Amino acid sequence: MTDGDGTAAEDRDTGLESNVGQRFDRLPATAAERTVEGRASRREVLEYFEDRFGIPPETFDDYSFWEKGAGKIWIYAGEASSPVEIEAIGMTCLRTRQEHWKPTTDFVQRFGRHASECVIELDPEAARRFVAGEDQELEWDGDWGYLIAAHEIAGDLEPIGVGLYVHGELRSMVPKGRQREL
Incomplete structure (x- = not known):
């Protein structure tokens, strides 16, 4: 709810302002x-x-x-x-x-190397399938939910994207426009 010039109007029930969607x-x-x-x-x-x-x-x-x-x-x-x-x-x-809450692919690729929890390391075949946007059955003994999918490249574990792990399945959250067949 905004007033005529697009500024936030006060919410009557909470006393808090409403979000203005086109403003940072x-x-x-x-x-x-x-x-x-x-x-x-x-x-x-x-x-x-x-x-x-x-x-x-x-x-x-x-x-x-x-x-x-x-x-x-x-x-x-x-x-x-x-x-x-x-x-x-x-x-x-x-x-x-x-x-x-869901982290973005860009965030994970930039900051995921700082993560020490909820990082699933993928072997080359699983990483290839993940980047292609494929869901796959995988064993994971950690928490369900959003994970950082990572793969070893040149001796370092590199984050490649966000995955959603539920019921023994890793679902690739790689956006369609960024999926690649490798």
């Missing part, structure tokens, strides 16, 4: 500083990355987090005034405002 707003530091109903806080985002993937919060000390739309979180290395009406700032990193 910096995430509040904590839930106590939240002014927009349903918006994640920086602390919640850092806790998610640490709890789910073991990525230390200090990894993001030089980054700010922004929301544009309903739950599309962006990460930006730099400073900008908030709010800001531009097309993009940094890169998308996380989808919130749904039952299970």
Whole structure:
């Protein structure tokens, strides 16, 4: 709900503002500083990355987090005034405002090497199938849900994308436009 000039109007029930979908707003530091109903806080985002993937919060000390739309979180290395009406700032990193938060492929490929949890290492054939967008039956003794799929390249474990693991199946979340037959 917005007024005539597109600024957020106050929600009558909560006293919080509504989200303005075409504008970037910096995430509040904590839930106590939240002014927009349903918006994640920086602390919640850092806790998610640490709890789910073991990525230390200090990894993001030089980054700010922004929301544009309903739950599309962006990460930006730099400073900008908030709010800001531009097309993009940094890169998308996380989808919130749904039952299970989902990291983006770009985020995983950039920051996934910092992860120590929920990383599934794929052998060459499984990695090939994953990049092609194929779902596959795999054994995994970790948590169900979104995982970082990784493959050893030149002696290092490199993140290749986001997978969803449920009922013994790894589902490739590689976007259709980025899937490749290798």
